[in-house]
Amino acid sequence: MVGNIKRLESLALLGVDVNCRHVYGWTALHAAAINGRTEAVKWLLKHGADPNAQDNFSNIYQVARENRTSPTNVEVVRESEFSTRLNHSQMFRGCTALHYAVLSDDTPTMQALLDAGADPTLCNEYKLPPADYARDIGMRKLMQNHMQRFEHKKKEQQIEERRKFPIEQRIKKSIIGQTGAISTVCATIRRKENGWCDDEHPLVFLFLGSSGIGKTELAKQIASYLHKDHKDGFIRMDMSEYQQKHEVSKFIGSPPGYIGHDEGGQLTTKLRKNPNAVVLFDEVEKAHPDVLTILLQLFDEGRLTDGKGKTIECKDAIFIMTSNLGSDEIAGHALQLREEAEALSAHRYDQEPSDEAVEAPLTISRNFKEAVIRPILKSHFQRDEFLGRINEIVYFVPFSRAELLQLVRMELEAWIQRAEKKHSITLKFDPLVLDALADGYNVHYGARSIKHEVERRVVNQLALAYENGVLSKGCSVLVTAVVPSTPQEKAKPIIDSNTPIVLKVKKDKDSEFKEVDPSSQLKN
Template identity: 50%
Template sequence: MLRLPKLQIRSVVKTRPLQLNATRLLATSRKFAPAAACITLNQQKATYFTALWKTTAILTAVSLTYGLSNSNVLALENSDPLGDAICQAIVHNDFKALKRLAEDPKFSPNVYHRYGWTPLQVAVIQDNEPMVKFLLDKGADPNLEDQYYPRSHQAANTRQVDFSEDLLPYRDYREYTALHYAVIICNPNIVKMLLDHLADPLVRNSHGLTPREYLYYVERFTGEQNLEIEKLLHDKENSYPKDKAEHDERQRKAQLLKEKEYRKKHPLEDALKDRIVGQLGPIHALASAIRRKQNGWHDEEHPLVFLFCGSSGVGKTELAKALAQHLHGKQLDKGFIRIDMSEFQHKHDVSRFIGSPPGYVGYDEGGQLTEKLKECPNAVVLLDEVEKAHPDVLTIMLQLFDEGRITDGKGTTVECKDAIFVMTSNLAQHEIADEAELLRLEASVSSDAQTTGTSAVIEPKSGSDKDDDDKKVERQISLSRKFIQHVIHPILYEHFRRDEFLGRINEVLFFLPFSDEELREITSRELSRWAEKARTRHGITMTWEPEVVDVLADGYNIRYGARSIKYEVERKVVNLIAKANENDEVLDGGRVHLVVDKSMDKKDRICKLEIPERGGEKPSSGGWFSKS
């Protein structure tokens, strides 16, 4: 193998010689000689590079052989093609194309080119002031660092075309910011624009140089002083910490104001009511507590802790999910932590909760709660069926609820004062259900029933106006304070046996069985859900008459809650349609209509299936019970 001699050239920004051999001299010969800056070389420097030009021409022929064999291109992982398109538009000075790309909903000025530079850095090195201003106005971050590192001939060639032809293609440009490149081109206007947008003058590139230190090497190479740029950088170095703090505070306040305006337009109560049927009391109480926290009217030293009590299937878990969805949106996988406390019924299960101590099995895995709280300290944590947990696990929660922190098995303290803890329990479910049914019965015969509580009773609104006859007004019932203190609290204390645990709960919310109107709403939603599945999976249109809702709602079991309605719809409706589909009585594109068999006794009425349209012979996209 031919071993080529190494050459030494002095870099503009280095004090020591830069070693280059044939494998690093693969750039086009016409652009190899200029140093790392986009600066026209003085005539005094031309003599220095003459010998290098000649040597480069000789080495290029030999180097191409190596370059072709080393064609593997190492680009950034997860790079966005949009970044390449934006950089191309800037290089070609195509402002119309850039503006057209900016209209894309997915547009971001902070995407990276596949070889590691940002659109703003390209606009700067191209000395294009209008595009620099445009990108900064679009939110480009001037402190993003270049990630370019020479790894192949093809990568070096791409840099010459897609970034700048006047920079050494094989130089390490990692950690260069837009401000470093603005110093290279010596444009005070661009430097000022970047500094005005909080570009950091103290950041160091891969060679350990700040922009102002880098400027000294540029001046030494060109022989020209850039006093204006030096003054801008020097002044900003002194004021940057204060300016950055003020900017961050303005951004924080602006973000808080934006979030507040959004909450005013989209109240939390409305988002929760879209997911939860009834349970107005828990919804309003939960939303009020979250609102206090979001607006700074809370004790920041303690997390919010709720206990949801009530029968199974009345919306306790679903309300916690709806809250997490509203607060964390797309980050729901991290923002919602659900732990089934029935899995922690033994003393040794504490180690699974917070992690095993050193030397024990599972030490490296961490705790189920602590590891997830490390990822998202402000998560909504659902502790399901908390009454089933071992008392030692509840002891761990005392510190968690009181001080907003927990120490894992490794001795690491996890701060979670911004977390929201929701515990659910079926304790006293029968007492709550019986009392609610009694209150609802009293409310149905008396207009003087209590009106401050947790479950809705719907009654026609009185009045002579004909339009008012069709309107309905929500009246609420609630468990009395006397009932809660003399019946519910003794049951809770009898189980947990510690006032210090119950005393750390901000609010205990009671979920009552559904009223008749709420049952009809749940049934209608369940039918609509299956109608959507029928349409998307099979192209079958599913309709029903109003009496069907009443028949299905009669299948409600107060002990099983909304789940009993779900099972009732599956037994009495889905089974009929699935059988008709199996027997080819209705095919894809057909239509089914559910009616009530009125020939039977009122108590024994069942649903019947009518098939107005059988449908075509299109192949099914999947079984009736397949996942949509």
């Protein structure tokens, strides 16, 4: 079928995806490449086939186990529907169409794939690029030349991209506040990207601060920046799952002779897929000391040995630990610094600081780090050598008033879109509501407290009004705050978490907004 252009065209007319996979893992492009069907390869590429798609077929034995059939049955299918040229007991997972073109000594197909943007540096499960499978010396040199050109071009593109759109600029688009933390992390990654780092050790960060203030999100954004949203580029390990000594085996895999030996470890399995990944060890303080011993080896040597005795080299990985250790102390110190800065600003300009003012990033004092935080870390981790392998301890501070208003605005805008998309209701917010909701911030729960405050004080009313028929499709809703009058005409009204928030509804464009009771029917 893969060599029959008319058959491919008829399937395309039926809406069949050119990148769809056989139940055993390969694509039509893989099959066309291994069988030397150059015209079919060109047709598939022209119609959207991914030149860098990797085969999910491992070998006949593993596929047989996964599909609960016999290796013989798998081999028959693989030979009849893929190719008879290969020894299917060998491992083929991760092979691209370029691997198969080289395996079949097919230069025209290889060139067609390269012209379509196939990556000659992509490796299979054995960490081997297509060039390593070339039997002909001329083809091997040709592939190696393409690899060098591809890597050089890719590097130049990355450098130019970093110049035009620096990492700080990218990350700040997705994270509110934490300017100091972002600057520290980005400066360290920049050293690594440009070759100003120790190549023998991976980068290790420890993110400290309260919950819900961006520690996990910053780790995700780093992975997105470095790995272009590749799903294997970010690994998250919840360290609360490794609190007991016997759970260490889940981390790196059980040794031979023990239950689960064939399954592999949760970390080692993921790291083997992408040794350059960004790995997040969430709430690392909850892990058993034996797990920390494994992490020390990982951070110190840049390699990890699994339960089967196989070593994974991961010196180019980035390891990020998060912890709530010292979070109360950090929050208290940061709030004190912010109060001092605001008092100084008010004194300097003889006015109260504006909520919308651009604030300089808080700088956690060296004395605070050494006198307060280091003893807390040392008391918990018990090892100076563990703390010594951390490149940067990064401090996340509570949100400022201006940042809280940004968070509230972002949350409300999300609900505006949901109301329009799901219910065809136009949602608007009085600016006073921002202040009322921002006052519900809890320093211990971070941005989550803002999300919950919006849901509790606004969305609950909207849901009740919708259920009771107060809201209908096409109507407009104004969410506003009831501000008490002040004795002095120019006095600023007091708006806080106790300020009532009400709904005003306009049934159509010709009517006016009316305050409504969400628990009763709308009165005309």
